[in-house]
Amino acid sequence: MVAVKIDGKAFAETVRGDLAKHVEQLQREHGITPGLAVILVGEDPASEVYVRNKGKQTRECGMASFEHKLEATSSEAELLDLIGSLNADPAVHGILVQLPLPAHIDSDKILNAIDPAKDVDGFHVSNVGLLGTGQKAMVPCTPLGCLMLLRHHHGKLDGLNAVVIGRSNIVGKPMAQLLLRDNCTVTIAHSRSRDLQNIVRSADIVIAAVGRPEIVTGAWIKAGATVIDVGINRVERDGRKKLVGDVNFESAAEVASAITPVPGGVGPMTIACLLANTLTACCRARGLPEPLGLTA
Ligand SMILES: NC(=O)C1=CN([C@@H]2O[C@H](COP(=O)(O)OP(=O)(O)OC[C@H]3O[C@@H](n4cnc5c(N)ncnc54)[C@H](OP(=O)(O)O)[C@@H]3O)[C@@H](O)[C@H]2O)C=CC1
Ligand SMILES: Nc1nc(=O)c2c([nH]1)NC[C@@H]1CN(c3ccc(C(=O)N[C@@H](CCC(=O)O)C(=O)O)cc3)C=[N+]21
Numbered sequence: 001m002v003a004v005k006i007d008g009k010a011f012a013e014t015v016r017g018d019l020a021k022h023v024e025q026l027q028r029e030h031g032i033t034p035g036l037a038v039i040l041v042g043e044d045p046a047s048e049v050y051v052r053n054k055g056k057q058t059r060e061c062g063m064a065s066f067e068h069k070l071e072a073t074s075s076e077a078e079l080l081d082l083i084g085s086l087n088a089d090p091a092v093h094g095i096l097v098q099l100p101l102p103a104h105i106d107s108d109k110i111l112n113a114i115d116p117a118k119d120v121d122g123f124h125v126s127n128v129g130l131l132g133t134g135q136k137a138m139v140p141c142t143p144l145g146c147l148m149l150l151r152h153h154h155g156k157l158d159g160l161n162a163v164v165i166g167r168s169n170i171v172g173k174p175m176a177q178l179l180l181r182d183n184c185t186v187t188i189a190h191s192r193s194r195d196l197q198n199i200v201r202s203a204d205i206v207i208a209a210v211g212r213p214e215i216v217t218g219a220w221i222k223a224g225a226t227v228i229d230v231g232i233n234r235v236e237r238d239g240r241k242k243l244v245g246d247v248n249f250e251s252a253a254e255v256a257s258a259i260t261p262v263p264g265g266v267g268p269m270t271i272a273c274l275l276a277n278t279l280t281a282c283c284r285a286r287g288l289p290e291p292l293g294l295t296a
């Protein structure tokens with residue numbers, strides 16, 4: 001292996017440590033506790049693990065965590081009611097609705113019902129529009145976490161070729177916006193892209209957000225590239241359940257100059273950025289200065 005392993009877990013711990021200090025100061029000087037509400041609809045076991053981890057880390061940072069679990073059969077109207085009450089609750093500064101939602105619920109309608117000022121996922125159309133036009137927005141957590149890792153390990157990204165594989169609203173598209181804002185030349189690839197391998201081979205920065213276990217191998221990577229693996233795929237290897245990314249770590253690490261592992265890469269940064277966005281939302285709501293350097 002020639003590549004440096006980018007330790008997202010350690011970096012996320014540092015970010016959460018900084019957050020905890022700001023939260024403590026907010027409490028001490030203003031008597032304010034930032035609050036994050038998470039809504040989970042249905043019983044998806046993987047989602048429950050995220051919700052539990054998020055709740056634990058939220059409390060460890062000194063913030064308040066409100067968890068709402070709804071039956072999978074809950075109606076859109078019930079969910080809209082809950083969002084309405086959280087929008088009106090001054091103790092709640094951030095609202096996250098865990099995705100995907102059950103098929104009978106219109107996700108866009110739900111996401112757009114969240115007060116944009118409390119939309120810590122950055123999925124509301126207003127925040128998407130603000131980000132796309134270069135205005136102050138809530139920035140989606142996973143792309144923001146990737147950007148923080150890239151800036152930290154690579155420095156300035158000006159003029160670099162970045163290839164984002166995946167065009168979802170939650171990862172691929174906002175990731176491309178952030179890289180463009182940092183002056184990369186951005187290509188977005190997807191399932192209809194022709195000659196994906198050669199597109200990826202042109203990249204100084206590769207962001208894999210595909211949801212296909214280890215689809216990207218070392219043979220696709222330009223020597224010296226930086227590889228950010230967003231994928232979280234549960235697979236069975238040698239009779240054991242295991243978590244792998246969208247990148248084959250072993251082979252990619254032979255050619256890349258730096259690469260994130262799965263687990264321990266982007267995932268922990270996503271949660272750290274969610275908490276950072278909650279603190280930012282809280283400061284904006286109370287007209288207080290935003291702690292610098294935590295969000296983009
Ligand atoms: N670490 C973290 O914090 C997070 C991790 N994830 C993980 O990241 C991955 C992506 O998530 P998400 O964006 O929500 O996934 P989606 O399924 O919404 O999007 C996947 C994207 O990959 C594209 N794609 C699928 N197959 C191929 C292929 N063979 N070649 C090229 N492109 C392909 C799709 O193309 P098309 O649009 O044409 O269908 C689509 O744009 C998943 O593994 C998910 O679990 C997600 C969120 C947070
Ligand atoms: N509204 C909404 N916002 C999201 O941001 C969102 C979502 N819905 N739905 C699901 C995806 C997925 N996601 C992850 C977050 C953290 C880890 C994470 O912490 N991973 C750790 C541990 C993984 C483990 O061991 O289980 C790691 O990669 O090291 C993973 C995945 C956020 N998502």
Ligand SMILES: [Mg+2]
Nearest residue numbers: 100168169170
């Ligand atoms: Mg999706």
